[in-house]
Amino acid sequence: MSKQNFIRGIKSGVPVGLGYLSVSFTFGIMAISLGFKIWQTVLISMLTVTSAGQFSGINTMLVSGQYIEMLISQLTINIRYSFMSISLSQKVSKQFSGIWRWIFGAMITDEIFGIAISEKEITKSFFAGLCIMPYIGWSFGTFLGALLGSVLPERLMSALSIAIYGMFIAIVVPEMEKGISVIIVVLLAALLSTAFKFLPMLKNVPGGISISICAIASSLIGATFFPIKDSD
Amino acid sequence: MNNKSYFIYLAIMVISTYLIRAIPFALVKEKIENTFIKSFLSYIPYAVLTAMTIPAIFYAPNSVIAATVGLFVAILLSLKKASLMTVAFVASLTVFVCELFITV
Numbered sequence: 509m510s511k512q513n514f515i516r517g518i519k520s521g522v523p524v525g526l527g528y529l530s531v532s533f534t535f536g537i538m539a540i541s542l543g544f545k546i547w548q549t550v551l552i553s554m555l556t557v558t559s560a561g562q563f564s565g566i567n568t569m570l571v572s573g574q575y576i577e578m579l580i581s582q583l584t585i586n587i588r589y590s591f592m593s594i595s596l597s598q599k600v601s602k603q604f605s606g607i608w609r610w611i612f613g614a615m616i617t618d619e620i621f622g623i624a625i626s627e628k629e630i631t632k633s634f635f636a637g638l639c640i641m642p643y644i645g646w647s648f649g650t651f652l653g654a655l656l657g658s659v660l661p662e663r664l665m666s667a668l669s670i671a672i673y674g675m676f677i678a679i680v681v682p683e684m685e686k687g688i689s690v691i692i693v694v695l696l697a698a699l700l701s702t703a704f705k706f707l708p709m710l711k712n713v714p715g716g717i718s719i720s721i722c723a724i725a726s727s728l729i730g731a732t733f734f735p736i737k738d739s740d
Numbered sequence: 741m742n743n744k745s746y747f748i749y750l751a752i753m754v755i756s757t758y759l760i761r762a763i764p765f766a767l768v769k770e771k772i773e774n775t776f777i778k779s780f781l782s783y784i785p786y787a788v789l790t791a792m793t794i795p796a797i798f799y800a801p802n803s804v805i806a807a808t809v810g811l812f813v814a815i816l817l818s819l820k821k822a823s824l825m826t827v828a829f830v831a832s833l834t835v836f837v838c839e840l841f842i843t844v
Contacts, residue, residue: 519825520824520825522825523824523825523828523829526828527828548746551750552750552753555750555753555754556753556754556757557757558757561753561757562753565749565753568749569745569746569749572745573745575748575749575752578749578752578753579752579756582752582753582756582757583756583760586756586757586760586761587760588788589757589760589761590760590761590763590764591781591784591788592761592784592785592788593761593762593763593764593765593768594764594765594768594772594781595781595782595784595785596765597764597765597768597769598768598771598772598781605769606766609762609765609766610762610766612765613758613761613762613763613765613766614758614761614762616761616765618788618789618792621785621788622785622789623824625785662802663802663836663839663840664836666800666801666802666803666806666835666836666839667801667832667833667835667836667839668832669800669801669835670797670800670801670807670810670814670831670832670835671828671829671831671832672828673792673793673796673797673800673811673814673831674810674814674824674827674828674829674830674831674832675824675827675828676789676790676792676793677793677811677814677815677818677827677831678814678817678818678822678823678824678826678827678828679785679786679789679824680786680789680790680793680818681815681818681819682818682819682821683786684786685819690783690786693783693786693787694786694787694790696787697786697787697788697790697791697794698790698791698793698794698795700791701790701791701792701794701795702794702795705795718791719788719791719792722787722791723784723787723788723791724784724787726783726787726790726791727780727781727783727784727787728780730779730780730783730787731776731777731779731780731783732776734779735775735776735779736775736778736779736782737775
């Protein structure tokens, strides 16, 4: 373990943790309003750490006996994590292996992935540090939401809600400067995703699934027309 | 919600979300050489992040106008190579200030 990388990881996780605080706060409020107990709500967040998966999950839980439905919807909404896991596996350092991958694999989220992938080489220490603040933010935010409901000032919640997207932009935009191929893939993904939001039929597709479809389609087009010949 | 049903559902959620993340992460050990798959995997992160951001960013804050201003500020700062934390913070601040002037 390198202390330096660990600390750097913790720092990189701060904005994610803050962003998670507001998202999981919303989850907490929603779960309580659906009739879940505080401990039930917090336990879901602490054991799954998937935003879209959890929001969809608590709605499925309301009807008894929908176990197969639960399995299918969770797998579809979360299939994007598999692609992220494979991408990450290509960039991790040699020391980051065996049991450590089985442990920290549980913490691969969209945002943690986004930050980790911008590392040149992902060390075990950095990744361990990176997971800490998001996990605390996610668990604690859920607890606060479940406990306090809507006590935080509405204006503050509104402003914090854009923090996560600000981070995504800070990851994607510098990459777009590297070449036309990334620009095209990004524009395609934005266009498809907007279509899924507004077009009839398409807008009925659940969020987690539509994000997977948009990402896979635009990346397939990118890989077909702009194969990356020889990257590092 | 009775506890038995809750725990069965929870178990399904936990196991499926864990395995879908951990299996590929732990088992893909060798470097992928196929150009098509490599290209696909290198585009995936940016495609996923974009699809999650657009159009969701416009509807996250209370005001679409404030969100749009925040988006442009974030892009501008990113082009100037500001850190993730800086971009996130200034974008939030922008939305906060904008919403002080906008009645939704």
